[in-house]
Every structure is written in structure tokens, then in C-alpha cells.
Amino acid sequence: MMGPGQDNLNPRFVGDPKCMKATLRGLFPVLLSVLFLALLSLQGQAASVVGPIGASLTSSPSSLQKSILASVAAGQTKVTVSPGTYTVKVPSGQDHVVHLANVSNLEIVLTGVTLISGPQAPFFFFENCSNVTVTGGTFRHDTVPFSQGTVTAVSTAKGTVDVQIAAGYPTTLTNASYFPSNGWFNVFSAATRNWKAGIGDVWYSGIKSLSGGKFRFTVTSGLDGLVPLQVGDLVALRGTVNDDCYLYGCGGMKINGAVFQSSCGFAVHELTGAGGNRYTFALQRGPAPSGASDLPLFASNADGFHSEGVAKGPTLTNCSIAYCDDDAIAIGGGHGVVLASGGTLTFAALGASYCAAGDVLHLYDAEEGLLGDATVTLVSCSASSGGLPLPSNFDAYAGASDLTFFTVTLDKSVGNVGYVANASRQGAGFLVQGCTVLNNRERGLLIKASNGTIQNNTITGSTVSGIALVPEMQDWVEADYSRNVTISGNTIAGVGIWQDPGEWIAGALTIAEFDTATGVYVPLPGGHRSVTVSGNTFTGNLGANVVVSSAQNVSFLNNCFVNPMPAATTRGYWPGVDYTALYWITESTGVTISGNVVSNPGTAMKHVVTATATAQVVSQ
Numbered sequence: 001m002m003g004p005g006q007d008n009l010n011p012r013f014v015g016d017p018k019c020m021k022a023t024l025r026g027l028f029p030v031l032l033s034v035l036f037l038a039l040l041s042l043q044g045q046a047a048s049v050v051g052p053i054g055a056s057l058t059s060s061p062s063s064l065q066k067s068i069l070a071s072v073a074a075g076q077t078k079v080t081v082s083p084g085t086y087t088v089k090v091p092s093g094q095d096h097v098v099h100l101a102n103v104s105n106l107e108i109v110l111t112g113v114t115l116i117s118g119p120q121a122p123f124f125f126f127e128n129c130s131n132v133t134v135t136g137g138t139f140r141h142d143t144v145p146f147s148q149g150t151v152t153a154v155s156t157a158k159g160t161v162d163v164q165i166a167a168g169y170p171t172t173l174t175n176a177s178y179f180p181s182n183g184w185f186n187v188f189s190a191a192t193r194n195w196k197a198g199i200g201d202v203w204y205s206g207i208k209s210l211s212g213g214k215f216r217f218t219v220t221s222g223l224d225g226l227v228p229l230q231v232g233d234l235v236a237l238r239g240t241v242n243d244d245c246y247l248y249g250c251g252g253m254k255i256n257g258a259v260f261q262s263s264c265g266f267a268v269h270e271l272t273g274a275g276g277n278r279y280t281f282a283l284q285r286g287p288a289p290s291g292a293s294d295l296p297l298f299a300s301n302a303d304g305f306h307s308e309g310v311a312k313g314p315t316l317t318n319c320s321i322a323y324c325d326d327d328a329i330a331i332g333g334g335h336g337v338v339l340a341s342g343g344t345l346t347f348a349a350l351g352a353s354y355c356a357a358g359d360v361l362h363l364y365d366a367e368e369g370l371l372g373d374a375t376v377t378l379v380s381c382s383a384s385s386g387g388l389p390l391p392s393n394f395d396a397y398a399g400a401s402d403l404t405f406f407t408v409t410l411d412k413s414v415g416n417v418g419y420v421a422n423a424s425r426q427g428a429g430f431l432v433q434g435c436t437v438l439n440n441r442e443r444g445l446l447i448k449a450s451n452g453t454i455q456n457n458t459i460t461g462s463t464v465s466g467i468a469l470v471p472e473m474q475d476w477v478e479a480d481y482s483r484n485v486t487i488s489g490n491t492i493a494g495v496g497i498w499q500d501p502g503e504w505i506a507g508a509l510t511i512a513e514f515d516t517a518t519g520v521y522v523p524l525p526g527g528h529r530s531v532t533v534s535g536n537t538f539t540g541n542l543g544a545n546v547v548v549s550s551a552q553n554v555s556f557l558n559n560c561f562v563n564p565m566p567a568a569t570t571r572g573y574w575p576g577v578d579y580t581a582l583y584w585i586t587e588s589t590g591v592t593i594s595g596n597v598v599s600n601p602g603t604a605m606k607h608v609v610t611a612t613a614t615a616q617v618v619s620q
């Protein structure tokens with residue numbers, strides 16, 4: 001077994017000692033082949049520095065991957081890497097440190113192992129794999145894939161903000177390979193190092209390098225928040241987004257006990273495949289990077305966990321996700337926008353594998369109201385729309401490089417269809433249980449899937465909403481509404497701290513959909529169906545604690561509200577939300593509210609339930 005002071009991350013083989021001689025005889029030609037290939041790869045090129053942090057050992061940059069592949073070729077089902085801290089690099093021609101394709105029935109044990117890579121060097125890519133388990137491991141980037149610093153000047157008249165980058169953090173802000181030339185930065189309190197309340201994303205259109213690690217941002221919006229940006233505030237800026245652990249087309253996978261620090265994008269991202277994957281991991285701020293004394297403000301550049309388009313939804317248990325620069329846990333899929341409806345249905349969607357015969361489609365009208373479900377009996381696809389234009393208001397598809405145009409025959413006719421969502425590839429059957437979410441940007445849990453359970457989780461400090469069931473079909477190429485979802489035993493505390501008056505996801509718990517083109521909540525019949533919310537605790541949340549729209553048959557049973565609305569806010573004002581009501585309900589039928597317990601309400605709370613004229617609510 002190789003240790004952390006050696007020039008390879010060679011795993012040890014686990015097997016029956018009685019078979020060791022036979023195993024070694026069988027492995028001998030494999031090892032010779034691996035050695036020969038490694039020698040060939042080093043000819044004519046400089047060796048990369050790989051090894052324990054602080055060491056200057058040399059090795060092939062693909063040492064970890066080669067060791068794993070050698071074990072797989074030898075028929076091993078368990079690979080264990082010796083405990084230690086290793087600096088690793090992405091092999092030439094790859095996007096990740098380790099890329100495994102079509103591998104099945106393997107466990108990679110990384111207990112006691114820390115892998116450190118550069119800012120654009122994500123760790124694992126599993127492609128069309130099944131029943132692969134990663135146990136343990138800490139994964140960290142140094143240099144970190146984001147930057148941060150302190151505001152030194154603000155000019156609202158000129159629309160500029162000057163930021164001094166902290167020592168040890170990237171100063172490549174004007175290099176588009178590392179940082180976007182236009183985007184946003186986020187504001188943190190210097191006193192608490194948490195997201196600053198009352199001010200959301202600050203959007204910029206350009207960055208100019210000044211001197212001594214100082215940069216000037218040309219700001220387009222965000223300086224008019226409820227709380228102003230001030231000299232001395234801390235800011236953090238996400239860099240290029242990658243997936244540290246990417247599972248494409250996989251099923252039956254397990255990530256168990258991994259820790260991600262200073263992640264370069266989604267810490268874990270699953271896309272398409274059979275799904276049914278299981279996760280227990282942590283995402284956290286890492287230690288100060290090399291040359292820095294300030295600890296990181298971000299734990300990741302984007303979502304903590306993102307599930308998209310899998311057949312069976314993920315199971316997340318006892319995960320801990322904090323300080324990610326987007327939703328902590330997101331589960332859903334994509335949708336299609338219909339171009340022609342008649343005897344067949346023609347729609348545009350992302351990815352050639354979006355739809356197949358036998359899939360069940362949820363069908364919506366042009367206002368996103370549910371028309372019904374139908375099964376695909378025949379499907380063809382093309383890279384061309386055949387001259388059919390995309391709807392002018394559907395900005396989410398603009399410039400899409402992998403847009404596919406599907407023509408499908410359905411087992412029934414359901415009317416004039418505007419949108420489709422593939423229920424067979426939407427993460428149905430998900431479970432999020434016993435997880436902790438702390439101080440993330442946007443939503444704690446963003447759910448766009450059905451037949452799932454959200455149970456016994458704690459969500460604290462999310463900037464927009466704690467739990468959001470929202471398809472956002474006009475904002476993103478994502479979907480769907482949720483059906484048959486149980487939300488029970490959760491604690492949602494102190495969320496919605498940005499207090500944006502224009503925010504339509506305006507409840508600590510939001511079950512809704514919004515038409516961004518018309519500026520109203522999607523009218524009945526909507527698409528959410530049969531959601532049960534029971535035994536949850538809401539603590540210290542500003543504004544409406546629960547917002548519901550575009551839904552039928554939603555039950556709220558025995559929920560507890562502790563110190564609701566401790567201060568006044570106007571969050572949700574522009575979309576029309578009553579931010580003085582504990583529950584705000586619109587465009588919904590069959591809503592039942594029973595068994596509330598409200599203790600120590602703040603003076604900003606004026607109503608328990610506000611229901612608009614388009615809502616049917618039974619309070620008991």
C-alpha cells in the first residue's frame with residue numbers, strides 16, 4: 001500500500017488472502033500494461049507535480065484514475081486509497097481528476113483522504129455507471145474558484161463599486177476564463193460574515209483592474225436595496241462553474257460521507273439516467289487558501305446538490321450544506337415548449353434524450369394550467385425546428401446550443417398544449433430527510449418533482465425561501481409542478497433575509513407558480529396537486545410564512561409558528577402578496593388549514609390567513 005509520501009495514489013486490493021498468489025498472477029500482465037502506458041505518457045512531456053501538499057514529488061497527473069481503472073480491469077470490487085493529503089490534477093484531455101465510464105459494482109474508499117486540486121479542476125465524473133459507491137474523502141480547491149474582498153468605495157451616481165481583493169484570493173477577475181465579464185456579486189456582513197440582510201445580488205456589466213489588487217465594478221442594479229451597500233462590507237464573486245462530483249446517466253450510485261470545501265460549482269450534480277442514487281455528504285466553507293488569512297465566504301460557486309432529469313429521484317439523508325452560492329438542494333427536470341399542436345405534438349427541449357416512447361408527459365396550456373397526462377407512443381427528433389418559431393417570450397431557450405425538436409404521438413388528445421414536462425424523467429420518488437441547510441443564496445430546498453417526501457430537515461438563513469415547490473417554467477428550462485408531496489417535521493428559521501419587494505417566491509414555504517410575462521401568479525387550474533404540510537415549525541421568519549398559488553388539494557395540518565414576523569417587511573409587495581398574513585393563498589382550491597399553533601407573533605403580523613377571491617380555503 002502506498003502512503004501519502006509516495007508518488008502515486010495506488011489503492012490496495014481487498015480480497016481473500018488464500019487467493020492472493022492467483023490474484024497476483026492474474027494481475028501481472030495488467031500491471032505490466034499499466035506501467036507501459038504510464039511510461040509512454042511521460043515520454044516527450046514534463047512530469048506534473050503531484051503528491052502530498054507541500055511536497056515536490058512528480059507523477060503522472062492521472063495516477064488516481066489509472067489506479068482505479070487497473071483495479072477494475074483486475075476484477076476488484078473495492079479500491080482503497082491510503083489516508084493522507086494529496087494534490088491532484090486533471091489528466092490531459094479530461095475535465096475531471098477522475099472520469100469513470102460504464103463502471104459497475106465498485107466501491108472507492110477514501111476515508112481519511114483529502115484531495116486538493118486547482119480552481120478549475122473538479123474531482124469525479126461518473127458516466128453511465130451503476131452501483132458505484134464513494135465512501136469518505138474531503139475534496140477542496142486551492143486556489144479557490146471564487147474571489148472575495150472588501151468594499152472600499154461606492155458611487156451610486158456613477159454606478160461603480162470598488163473592491164479590494166483579500167490576500168490569497170484570485171485577482172484574475174478580468175480573465176473571462178475564470179470569472180464572468182458580467183454577472184453579480186454577493187454582499188456579506190463584516191461583523192457576522194453571513195449574507196447581509198436587506199440587499200440581494202448586485203449585478204455588474206464590467207470589471208476594471210485598478211492597482212494593488214483593487215477592482216472597479218460597473219453596477220447595473222442592486223444598489224437600491226432596502227439596506228445600502230457600504231464601505232467596509234464584504235463581497236464574494238463566483239468564478240467559472242463546474243461540477244465537483246458529476247453523475248451522468250447513472251443509477252444506484254452512493255456518495256457516503258464525502259466532504260466538499262470551496263467547491264467550483266455544484267458540489268454534486270446528477271443528470272439523466274435511472275437514478276435512485278443515495279447521498280450523505282457535507283458542503284462547507286474550507287480553510288483559508290494558500291496565502292490568505294481570511295476564511296472563505298462561499299462554500300461553492302452554485303448549488304450544493306442538483307438533480308435533473310433522472311427517472312427515480314434521489315435520496316438525501318443527513319446531508320449538511322452551508323454557504324453555497326445558490327440553492328442548497330434542487331430536484332427536478334426540464335420541460336418543453338410546444339411549437340405545434342394537433343394530431344401530433346411538436347416541442348423544443350434541451351437534450352436529445354429528453355423524451356422516449358413510453359414516457360408520460362404532463363401537458364399544460366399556454367398559461368401553464370394542467371390539461372392532463374398522456375403517454376408517448378411514437379417519437380422522432382431533429383436538430384431543426386422545420387421553420388417553426390419559438391415563442392417570443394420564452395427567453396430561456398435563446399441561444400441554446402443543444403436544443404432538440406421532438407414530434408410525438410400521444411395515446412390521447414388533451415387540447416391546445418403550450419408546455420410539456422416529462423414525468424418519467426423528473427426525479428419522482430425523491431426523499432430529503434434529516435438534512436441541515438445553513439445560510440445559502442436563494443432557496444434552501446427547490447423542488448420541481450413529484451411523489452416525494454421532505455422530512456425532519458432544518459433550514460436556516462436561506463436568503464429567499466426555505467422550501468420552494470415552484471416549476472419556474474418561464475424563467476429556466478426547468479420543471480415541473482409537484483404532486484403527491486409530503487412536507488413534515490421540518491424547521492424553517494430566519495429565511496428570506498433579502499426582503500425583496502419584487503420577490504414572488506415570497507414565503508418561507510412557497511408552493512406556487514408565477515407568470516413573469518404578465519406579472520401575476522398562474523391562474524387556476526395551475527398544476528400543483530395533493531401536497532400535505534404537517535408538523536413543521538416556522539421560527540422568526542419575516543413576511544408571509546406560507547405562500548400558495550396555482551394549486552389544488554393542499555393541506556396544512558398542525559404546524560407551529562414561533563415569533564413570526566418579528567419585524568416589518570415588504571417582501572412580495574409587487575407580486576401582490578399580503579406580507580402581514582401568516583398564510584397568503586391565491587389561485588387555488590381545496591386548501592385546508594387546521595391545527596395551527598402561533599406563539600409570540602411580532603407586531604408586523606396582522607392576519608393568520610389572507611385568501612384572495614380566486615382561492616378556496618377551509619380553515620379549522
